[in-house]
Amino acid sequence: MTDAARVVIIGAGFGGLTAAKHLEKHDVDVVVIDKNNYHSFLPLLYQVATAGLNPADVGYPVRGLFRRRQRVLFRQGEVTGVDWERRLVHLHEEDDVAFDYLIVAAGATANFFAIPGAERYSYPLYTMSDALRVRNHLLSLFEEADAKPSLIADGILNIVVVGGGPTGVEVAGAVAELVSKVLDRDFHDLDLSVTRVILLERGESLLAPFDPDLQEYTVQTLEKMGVEVRLGTSVTRIAEDRVVLADGSTIPTRMVVWAAGIRAQDVAEELGVERGAGGRIVVEPDLSIPGHEEAFAIGDIADIADGSGGRLPQLAQVALQGGRFAADQILRTLAGESRQVFHYKDKGIMATIGRRAAVTQLAGGATIKGYPAWLAWLMLHLVYLIGARNRFSVMLNWAWNYLTWDTGPRLILSPEEPPPGADGGAGTESAASARGHTR
């Protein structure tokens, strides 16, 4: 470390990495902190969860991104708080990290909205660990059904997805394809047509922010793929073996994927700053945290006014642009220049439903659907994916899966399994959950 100003960035997601990448070319020291030693490309997590991609395809070691930048350091750790006076970031069981400038970009986590049982029994899908848990559990259910077909009557092959936003739509579509195209050829003895994929959405449409025409197309496409789409359907409780709906009816199931919404990461709470909707950190027009002009909040963890009374959505583009902007403000401050006002440039939104089926809505309002939208989605995700190796690997995996319907990574990997002869404890219980559902 030099005598230059030190910028500490909490979070190696889109926002944090964009800020670091912008700062690395300038005369500042940078420390990136993340709970994981890798960046997770969240838009493709659902493909890890549905056995289409490997974790290493969508995760990239943070240190690998800054190998040639001696002044960018990485620290794996969990932030437990900030000492604003002494300008220190506290980490769980690790030495403090001092900062001159701070960028909080820790992202979001699942919001269970206090629905009983949701936190305990459902499977969220916002981290790599989540994705592996979903994959292991999903594949294990089919193995279990094969070994004990009597369980099918108990709903073991009912897969429920809660939430009709992009994540919910993508997961429901991918699970339906996994079952009908991939697993169906794997299980010679099991009639997989009994599998039900049920997508529950509280509102009256899927993909709320999209054009009604695209919403309608999405419902129709999912239904053609065999997904049961149930709009206007609220979940009131989740138990080990069923979902209870607002009308009192139940769906027997052993797998509920939770895609119903997000809230700010817990670290937002630890900072002692003002928070807005979903626990997000309220920011000034320059994205700085009120009362701490040396600190910024960006991306999903920031509550950013959209200039017309609303808040900016929690999208990759908002994080990318915010990361670049916050880095710029720090450089401007160091250069003695005044701060600017953040203006988000909407580039549109997109979601994929299944093979050759996606929806895209451009900022101007123009819409694309079907095959061209799907191709656009593929291209864009390859471009934004971090790391040449990962791009190459994802492209090859996609090509292989496309041509063969034989996805490679459908392995049930449970490192939770105790080492041979381990004397029980945590390991044993976790191993049980690999086949059971005692989470």
Added chain:
Amino acid sequence: MTDAARVVIIGAGFGGLTAAKHLEKHDVDVVVIDKNNYHSFLPLLYQVATAGLNPADVGYPVRGLFRRRQRVLFRQGEVTGVDWERRLVHLHEEDDVAFDYLIVAAGATANFFAIPGAERYSYPLYTMSDALRVRNHLLSLFEEADAKPSLIADGILNIVVVGGGPTGVEVAGAVAELVSKVLDRDFHDLDLSVTRVILLERGESLLAPFDPDLQEYTVQTLEKMGVEVRLGTSVTRIAEDRVVLADGSTIPTRMVVWAAGIRAQDVAEELGVERGAGGRIVVEPDLSIPGHEEAFAIGDIADIADGSGGRLPQLAQVALQGGRFAADQILRTLAGESRQVFHYKDKGIMATIGRRAAVTQLAGGATIKGYPAWLAWLMLHLVYLIGARNRFSVMLNWAWNYLTWDTGPRLILSPEEPPPGADGGAGTESAASARGHTR
């Protein structure tokens, strides 16, 4: 299932899969049973453990191998016993599987030789889960050292490998290369030259069955790579933070890789049959189990006489040839022909030490070492690797790593981490162990 004879195969390793692949072309029904839903290509596990390859590169879903063979079924499950009279295989919490012929090919597991602490504190390397645990822990130690450099004095960067056979040599070499070539460029702030990789071997040479010239070359190569090779060194105890040697001295360490030997899988015990060295199942000259001519034991779990008073070694080739042979004997019996005597055809042995360094000993006694042996090793492993996709993926990974020294999969993945907000229990403790060493 048809009226044809049903062959049940326990274990989807080299032996079991070879038998199944041979039988699939004939008029028999086959059921392959394995604890995992995938085959593990064991010779490359150490590269998963040292972040060179992905789990999906060396694991292949068993069902994927028999997609076009309706008469080969797979069952994921743990065998708990065999009812010889009723010809049933019992599985843990699953329906029984009936057989006419049985092939036991469940392989081996780590043998800790009752050394105190070995089972509890060391990291074996015989399964995919083992490999992921080694990788997570190994990479975590470096992150921990970076976050708290004071831990280095306590030996946190001392990596101890116990056992100087092929696995121990391969792991020690791969760890040394990972540290000096890959991690050294990742950690800008940490002087990784303090890392120690220590290979302990009880005997007076590494790679016991190899020619002395190759053994000597192996020691020299490892030492050039920075590995401390300590021959004639027995471990008497392993604790959380150190290894105790026979001379009473200790090595402080938080990572002991156990590569000191194997014994038969536990299932060998459950069968109620005669067992030999290392708990292996004693077999007749036709590989059938004494008293159960409808049952065979092959590969690492079988105790096979070598015809000159010794036993065949636990090698892939023995399993491959045994699998083919047992399948043949079943077909001969069905055709009313007499059984044959198994003759192992030794094709030689090989082990890799590091980049451009391997040793090969052909059956005739000829030896190759260095670059040509390494190329031979690479080629042979690509050929024997199961699945075209995996071959392709491994080849690409090797090429990338070779050219860039930037191995992709150095992610610390711990699906043990509790889901956001989970209420403790098994998950929490496991998550702690991802950074700590409370196993």
